[in-house]
Amino acid sequence: MSKVILITGGSRGIGAATARLAAADGYAVAIAYHQNVQAARTVVDELLADGHRAIAVQADIASEQAVGHLFTTVDQQLGELSGLVNNAGVLDKQCRVDAIDVDRMQRIFSTNIIGSFLCAQQAVRRMSTRYQGNGGAIVNVSSIASRTGSPNEYVDYAASKGAIDSFTIGLAKEVAAEGIRVNAVRPGFIDTDIHASGGEANRIQRQQQVIPMQRGGQPEEVARTILWLLSDQASFCTGSLVDVSGGI
Ligand code: NAP
16 A cells, blocks of 8 residues: 655645655645645646545644544545645735734634644654554645744744744654654745735745845755655654755
8 A cells, every 4th residue: 555645735836746746656645725626626636647546635724623624534535644744834915023913923823833733743643653653754844934034024924934943843852752753844935826925926036136046946846855854765854954945
């Protein structure tokens, strides 16, 4: 049987690229999406047409109940989980900290931080030898924003990614002796829809000159690093934060 992987936010951008590479590497792939059912269907139909095992599950990762249902569905439809990519993440319109309202703060933190915690809890309960699991790997998708702070854009988002870095280090140490490795990738400017949701679809073009490699990255360039961290090739890596950022 193929290894089973769950990728949150696997319907678009970095998550969709990771789903395609994971399937090509032989994983049975579950993707979780929030609202855009058509995008999720497109990814899954493509994987199925290529002969892979794949499912899409609607779930708001900020909801404990929805996350429970998501993991149960993966158990039932694909089998024993061996990998989780905590990729789903959101940001909001560019503005200063003094203009961020509390509803927005709660939405950013509950999706980016609490959502990643809830999914990791479910994965640990399945993969840890402490729970009679057979081990596995978790990759959290952080951001270089965790060290740049994203001033005048979205400090709330950057702070949520700072929390993901600490979460990665702490969880890695908790489960290192239980057969689970936990690492993070920290992408830089990657060509996806997320910049449009911040109100500036051409953000990468504006920032190009400050990137040492003078270009934005492609989702596949992040996905390859995620797949490597999930694989046995990274067997002695845990608690690592790997920048995929063109040198920024
Ligand atoms: P994207 O293109 O905007 O895609 C976001 C994905 O997350 C979609 O599949 C979306 O599903 C899903 N999602 C959003 N909220 C969700 C929720 N509450 N529950 C479940 N799924 C949810 O984003 P991306 O650029 O690929 O980013 C992926 C990750 O990389 C994020 O964590 C982001 O912070 C990080 N990152 C991106 C960049 C970059 O430059 N692109 C840089 C650094 C870090 P729906 O389509 O159904 O809404």
